[in-house]
Amino acid sequence: MKKIAIISDIHGNLEALETVLFDIEKQDVQDVYCLGDIVGYGPYPKKCLDIIRKKATIIVTGNHELGVLRHVSFSDFRSVARAGIEFSRRQLSKSDLIFLQSLQVVKIVKNLDLTLIHGSFTGIGSPNGLQVWGRIRDMEDAMYELEHSPTRLCFVGHIHVPFVIDDSGKWYEGLTEDVVLKKDKKYLINVGSVGQPRDKNPMACYGILSIGEGKTIFKIQRVFYNIQKTVDAIYGVELPEYLGNRLLKGE
Numbered sequence: 001m002k003k004i005a006i007i008s009d010i011h012g013n014l015e016a017l018e019t020v021l022f023d024i025e026k027q028d029v030q031d032v033y034c035l036g037d038i039v040g041y042g043p044y045p046k047k048c049l050d051i052i053r054k055k056a057t058i059i060v061t062g063n064h065e066l067g068v069l070r071h072v073s074f075s076d077f078r079s080v081a082r083a084g085i086e087f088s089r090r091q092l093s094k095s096d097l098i099f100l101q102s103l104q105v106v107k108i109v110k111n112l113d114l115t116l117i118h119g120s121f122t123g124i125g126s127p128n129g130l131q132v133w134g135r136i137r138d139m140e141d142a143m144y145e146l147e148h149s150p151t152r153l154c155f156v157g158h159i160h161v162p163f164v165i166d167d168s169g170k171w172y173e174g175l176t177e178d179v180v181l182k183k184d185k186k187y188l189i190n191v192g193s194v195g196q197p198r199d200k201n202p203m204a205c206y207g208i209l210s211i212g213e214g215k216t217i218f219k220i221q222r223v224f225y226n227i228q229k230t231v232d233a234i235y236g237v238e239l240p241e242y243l244g245n246r247l248l249k250g251e
């Protein structure tokens, strides 16, 4: 049995990341894949990046990494996002920026027939055409993405809301149980956000993919962490208080 943890959108939330990694350690996982947005919004972008560099076997870039690198226009970000990006950039070293620059936008793991991308593989839902900004807004977007994604499984992040959708148009509700992924179907899976969930559930979120014994299973994990600790850290630095308040509500 091969088990992979897939995490995304950590956004400098060290407390959430450490709690999630502790949870992952208990799951007998062999690999950790990261779908980007390690930095931005939160108070500890540098520490989160250092940890992800050690723990993750594959990392793809997110739009906040591109923002920190100034590879994209600031006008593509809302003001609170800009504040987080500027804060992150001040915390990161030159070698951190060189590392971020080395990250790929898409990674295809051929032997597991899966794609890793921050936004959407096709770029659908993207306000500026970039794949990292892709956004699955509805079933129509999901079906387009599934039709064009190059592998049976496609993992995305970016919207901070977990979902599983298959190519027959089934949207799996709740995600509190294992989802058995059938061999003859394609799946588009959002693993949610470790550091800034927006589905009204403030618990940290990530996914576990288990492959073996003729079965592929995906599960969303929700983990309690000390949210107040991160909120207090945000209040203590030059970040908008709103970025702390939203964590308490999961929005």
Ligand SMILES: [Fe+2]
Residues within 6 Å of the ligand: 009, 011, 037, 062, 064, 158, 159, 160
């Ligand atoms: Fe994000």
